[in-house]
Amino acid sequence: MTKKKENIFDFVLFKRLFQYIRPYKFVFTGLCILVILLALFSAITPRLTKVAIDTGVSANAPETFLYYVVLMFAVLIGQTLFQLTFIYYASWLGQSLVKDIRIKLFNHLLRFKMKYYDNSSVGVLITRSVTDMERIADIFGQGLFMIFRDVLTMAVVFGFMMFSNWKLSLIVLVMLPILLYATRVFQKYMKSAFEEVRTEVSNLNSFVQERITGMKILQLFSRETIEYKKFKEINERHKKGWLKTVWYNSIFFPIADLASSITIGLVAWYGGLNVIVGTVSQGTLVEFIMYIPMLFRPLRQIADKFNTLQMGMVAATRVFKVLDTTSQIDDNGTTVANQFKGNIAFNEVYFNYVEDEDVLKGISFNVNAGETIAIVGATGAGKSTIINLLNRFYEIKDGAILVDDTDIREVTLASLRKQIAVVLQDVFLFADTILNNITLNNPDITEEQVHLAAKEIGIHDFILSLPNGYHYNVKERGVMLSSGQRQLISFLRAYVTNPSILVLDEATSSVDSYSEQLIQNATDKITKGRTSIVIAHRLATVKKADKIIVMDAGNIVEQGTHEELLKKEDGYYKNLYEVQFLEEEVA
Structure with a gap:
């Protein structure tokens, strides 16, 4: 039997989430524009540094150098303002969207048959209504837009690098596929790990909620030691679930840092030789050394933000499962009873x-x-x-x-x-x-x-x-x-x-x-x-x-x-x- 291939990103689920963005489409559009501006501002600074060195330092022109320093400071101020606006409204959009979903979920829960609650854990439903909702908010506040920004930044940075010197860019390009492959493998395993984490979080919430509610019974029947042992077992499973994510992070991020350091070393070696022979300017070498972390760090951050995105998507799957549950009493009556006689x-x-x-x-x-x-x-x-x-x-x-x-x-x-x-x-x-x-x-x-x-x-x-x-x-x-x-x-x-x-x-x-x-x-x-x-x-x-x-x-x-x-x-x-x-x- 062929195992169905697991998707790293559930586009169907995201399409459903996107429906809740429609009331906030202007904010969403503004965030997309800010993402483009932030990517451009990030790539401009190294370019201005190159020009400042080549036309100011190398040409012994202090006025020109000072001009570009002031220009870089202005770019930095603009980038900071855009960044503040972007972070605030990305989080605002996430919380607004979750507010709407949470209201819809609670309204849905209010109309369930008693049979649904007879067979459901209160702790699990609380997790769906509170904790899982916050994870969904993170999809937009810390996940999706951040990934979009980082991907666009990488594309713009690499475009600038190719425009500046295609030979040095090829050195960077050699290491990039290795890191991209590592990132994809990392994302696949992290999704599985986060699904396990969410399951254990629900189990933990359910166990604690029930025991606190029934604390009098536990103490009356001297069950403290037994319940303590049960809690330790559940908590241990919860810890092991999280440790899987820690293990994957501890493997991936050092690999990403190592790849970046090796690439900088290769560019410094090859570019330095070309500076000596005069085929590459000093400004270009500094520009590339500045660009490489800007190219590799977003990839590393993408993996980190993808963790947040995966947790949010897993949480959204669980919330929508409750929303898709049809357990309501059919309220198809047309007669409004103002007062019964009582027969x-x-x-x-x-x-x-x-x-x-x-x-x-x-x-x-x-x-x-x-x-x-x-x-x-x-x-x-x-x-x-x-x-x-x-x-x-x-x-x-x-x-x-x-x-x-x-x-x-x-x-x-x-x-x-x-x-x-x-x-x-x-x-x-x-x-x-x-x-x-x-x-x-x-x-x-x-x-x-x-x-x-x-x-x-x-x-x-x-x-x-x-x-x-x-x-x-x-x-x-x-x-x-x-x-x-x-x-x-x-x-x-x-x-x-x-x-x-x-x-x-x-x-x-x-x-x-x-x-x-x-x-x-x-x-x-x-x-x-x-x-x-x-x-x-x-x-x-x-x-x-x-x-x-x-x-x-x-x-x-x-x-x-x-x-x-x-x-x-x-x-x-x-x-x-x-x-x-x-x-x-x-x-």
């Missing part, structure tokens, strides 16, 4: 997270507007899956879910989710103020409305007891609050949206008795006259429900009120009640 129907709904492993097996049930239903069952029965499907976090395999006799797939996602408020067992709070965690920066919800809602459900005094009250920063994931306090904030977050349908996913399973009482009182208030689905954990919620749906292994095994279900001899709910709930009731 819900599941009709023969099948669903699986993994193909051929159904989690819901053709379940059907109805909820009338204003009713409160409780869903009970063992862990893994499919209770939370019902909530996920109602919000269209996942697509069903078969069947239909209706709200007010309308298939939810015909309703726009934004309006559907706006009418359904969910309070989860695992509360997530952002590193922000309590107010912003409640409103989620929704401009339609004022602080006065939040205060009023908090008073209605009885948690206003609790919030005011915190430093800065509603403007208290709860830090990352709400670590400054207890689990019960986080749950209260989450409940208020749902309450202020005034939803048509309320979903409580075991919302009181991890709170203290005081917080539970507050939430229970709020539950009674918010569920009154509003369709509510409660994944029940506490007996009080179950007994008050208008209907109880009992699930087992993806099937609905019983439906009815608390009293009706208790009358069934050897019923699933009755057994569950006696094992799980009766003890709580007696207590």
Whole structure:
């Protein structure tokens, strides 16, 4: 089997990147002009030096020599100004382009199905959104334009050399192909090495992110030593990946310097002999000695900048892979739900997270507007899956879910989710103020409305007891609050949206008795006259429900009120009640 030849430079990928330059085409054009000017200015200085020596020093004409020195100084000033402008705008273009790609990527991530995040590493996605983006910026800020400038400088310099003395130029030309070949080999191996580096960087980021997030678990189970050893292994692979790039650099750059030094020596020897016999001027010899580093150094820099370019291209490949991922929920609905009555129907709904492993097996049930239903069952029965499907976090395999006799797939996602408020067992709070965690920066919800809602459900005094009250920063994931306090904030977050349908996913399973009482009182208030689905954990919620749906292994095994279900001899709910709930009731 013939191995496909690996391209040193991916022109298809670069063409795709180039599309993001279009809004900045004037800056791009200006940079191209600056590149040409910098190449010309670089080549002029040695030429002026030659003329200054031949017409000033050799001819014993100090005025002429001083004139050319002033002229060289003016060229140097101009070159410096162009260089400053070039470096700034090359970096500006790179950052502007990356800003646009990063916005597009984040917008893309916001619309992925939950299944994508179930199967993806958070650390890897962070690497794509942050570190890889900076590498893409370097393509333009430190890679592409720098390479273009160096290549053009080499071409202009060699043109000047051929014009000045073609024989001395041939000596330089002998060494150039050797260095060009070495550069190409170097670039090939560096691309492979950088792909390995980027993989290990992603692995390292993912490992560290997960361990820091789960640090409490690691310490609770005394996993520090084991995780330390794992980190050392991952870090060692990361080091080895980088050492490959260091090894290739340590081989190539000394070869490049050696080639330049040998060439200067040959030109000095041959040119010096010609100066003695009078066929080459002193100025020409100095000119060539100045030109050789200008010819070889850009080639050396091209290889160095190509490293940056390769890292950027590898990063761009990874970012575009995420952008090309189609994992969005189809938002083809045309109906905008301003307010639901609250009638819900599941009709023969099948669903699986993994193909051929159904989690819901053709379940059907109805909820009338204003009713409160409780869903009970063992862990893994499919209770939370019902909530996920109602919000269209996942697509069903078969069947239909209706709200007010309308298939939810015909309703726009934004309006559907706006009418359904969910309070989860695992509360997530952002590193922000309590107010912003409640409103989620929704401009339609004022602080006065939040205060009023908090008073209605009885948690206003609790919030005011915190430093800065509603403007208290709860830090990352709400670590400054207890689990019960986080749950209260989450409940208020749902309450202020005034939803048509309320979903409580075991919302009181991890709170203290005081917080539970507050939430229970709020539950009674918010569920009154509003369709509510409660994944029940506490007996009080179950007994008050208008209907109880009992699930087992993806099937609905019983439906009815608390009293009706208790009358069934050897019923699933009755057994569950006696094992799980009766003890709580007696207590």
